[in-house]
Amino acid sequence: MRSVTGKLALAVAGVVAAGVLIGFYVSKLTTQAGSPTYTVPVKTGGAHPVVDLTIQTVAAVGPALSPNPDWVSFLVRDASGKWRRETVWRLPAHATVHVTIYNFDGASGLRNPFLARPQGVDGNRIVVDGKPLAVLPPDEASHTFAVPQLGLIVPVAPVPDDARNQCGYAPCSLSMAHRTETFTFHTGKPGHYRWQCFVPCAAGWITGFGGPMQTIGYMDGFLDVV
């Protein structure tokens, strides 16, 4: 019969091994490995640089951009106008970031209505199709762009279910049904900040939070502020 100390040592070793394996699993899902880094070009340099960040959100990323064509995704537009499935964005520190989101997806709705109020952006307002908005009805949220460490949360307005000319597979052209949302935020000091969607938008996955919702390169990414 083993001693109590022996059993205890075995239990501790088991817990440590399980922890290490869970750590590997989480880091595989959440590290930059899922996406190359896109360096957002600086428009105006100096101590307070200004950049434009243009992204689109789509219901299905399509076979041209992913081995998982039906996954919901963010895309970023590069300087040549090409849409890339890259969700790690390098931004200068202490920069003003003017964001434009073209959303081609419908409503999924937020489980936490608190996240329907824009925060951490200039004026705590977003502009949707030209109209300033201080809160979006929570069940209308299509996605969110949220950077918890910066206190930033922005809900994304949906394309109505009955809209004509809806986009099937990304990249979606601006001639198709979409909402245009703009806001401005500031990067602050250098750091590695996680961003993610909080809307359970991953259709077909348990509670809408699996697959693309927990894989870097789709509904999650990082801001590399340098």
Ligand SMILES: [Cu+2]
């Ligand atoms: Cu989403």
